[in-house]
Amino acid sequence: MKLTECLSFRNVKGRPVRTVILVILTAIMAFTAVGGTLTVVSLQNGLGALEARLGADIMTVPASAVSKQNFENIVLQGSKGYFYMDKSYYDKIADREGIDKISYQLFLASASAGCCSVPLQIIGYDPDTDFTVSPWIRKSTGGELRELDVVVGNDLSVFVGETIKFYGVTCNVTAKLDKTGTDLDTAVYTNIATIKRLIAASIELGMNDFKDIDPEKVVSCVLVKVADGYSIDEVLNDLNIHVRRTKSFKTKDMISGVSESLAGVSGIIGILMAAVWLLVLVILFLAVYMSVNERKKEFAVLRVAGASRSRLAGIVMSEALIITLTGAVIGISLGLLVILPFNGLIEESTGLPFLLPDMLHIVICAFVALAVSVISGLISSLGSAKRISCIDTGVILRGDN
């Protein structure tokens, strides 16, 4: 039998106002399911990517940059800014006990490039000692960077094999990094040799921002991996006591704010989702209950015409299936239409790392949301279906009930 000719479909179609309201309610339920889940998963992904990208246990920066918020923004989020300290601090830290690996980075801020309408953060690192950026770059390129090679963040609209100009210097884009869902996605990574060329070019162009910066003599931050057998806290305390005019942070603590915000946002989303679902399910239950109640006589007529009790229940459940499936598909589509194109906006407005899962996981998430929405809708109709399957045909037709 054609779907459009089946009784359930006709019943649904025959009551357009009720149907539209129920479809909208189910759509809201599915929208919150897919939207909320994707948002929470993306925030968790972002935090995970941020943690993974850090790589170091401890970061040391000049004491002058120790507004923690400022520090977090620049080092972790890649926000545009810069601070420097003498490279001798790097050597002092390296001499301390409990250091397994040590490297440094140098930030050039507020450079603009042809690819982008916004200033970029250029991060220089030492390929010989680096243990935080190189693993990600190697993963992307399969080789080390040469002079004037750069690796770009995922959000920059420039592609591998193309070139990008900074201060008139043409650099080769050799790799694009995986997305992190943070401002690091708009950063550019290169080696110290390239940084030198860029500083020289900026001075030639009459820009004096970096005229006092000698990449051989200054660093922006020192990155430390603690050796086995030492606790991070122990080494951290040692550095803060003995390496003066610097401030060292445990990287985990530095993202604790982000982590707490994420937990808060996830909690709020969870509560909102639960509230919306509870409300919608109660309304769906009542709507189906009332609809079945007002059509008791119709169900009795169906019974007279030969419908079995299970068939009556099947009709109620089929109507619920048609409505919840339609609503869920609409809600999930809207959810994806909001989350997918506007994830950057969400990242910006929440100030939290926001990294969408890959397409396979998004599809899985959508199907799970679809299944959960439809099953929940069907469950809310079960009571009415059971009730109508037990009707006393004779009593209802007589009009006593």
Next chain:
Amino acid sequence: MTIKATGICKEFIRQGKNTNRFTAVSPTDITIEPGKMYVLMGRSGSGKTTLLNILAGLLTPTSGKVLYDSEDIYALDDDKLSRFRCEHIGVIPQGQTAIHSLNVIENICLSYMLYGSFTEREAAYPAARELMQRLGIAELEKEMPSALSGGELRRMAIARAMLRKPDVIFADEPTCDLDDENTELMLKTLKETAKSGTAVFVVTHEKDAVGYADINLNMSGGVLTIQ
């Protein structure tokens, strides 16, 4: 098909108390033969509709059997009894009994929506149109029930009950709320149906119905008598 009910009785429990039992139909024997029109009259609350529902397979009796030829219908499970009802029994219930999301011809072909393919339902349309013509509602084929008068709705219900050419038609107050003209049409149609070989069992308060009956029955206090 001959319907033979033996010792059928129906008791209802009032207010959920097992001790407060009400006998709607006292132990009753009745045989309904094809080609005859039975008219059952009696005061309200005498048990007429309860008896009709038991005979039509809609209400399980407290005791007794209802045999359609040799088939004990209450020994069948609900699925089989429902299918049996669909194929062998036509019921015209009390009051307005339309499915409001279906148009007139779809209401008449309702049983084909429950059992049978789309093709089978389409194949039933000519027979449905013929019935509509006979009952004077041919022009209402595509109308929705909300656009029909009480008499038209009742004629639609008759057509629905007759469409599958059942062995028996049970009509519960078919003339209730109808004007004289429609009452006469209704009773004439039922009589013609009986003449064509179908057993017709009518529960009514309509005194004129007596004239159409082959067998008049009366019910009082749950006890059936043949007049």
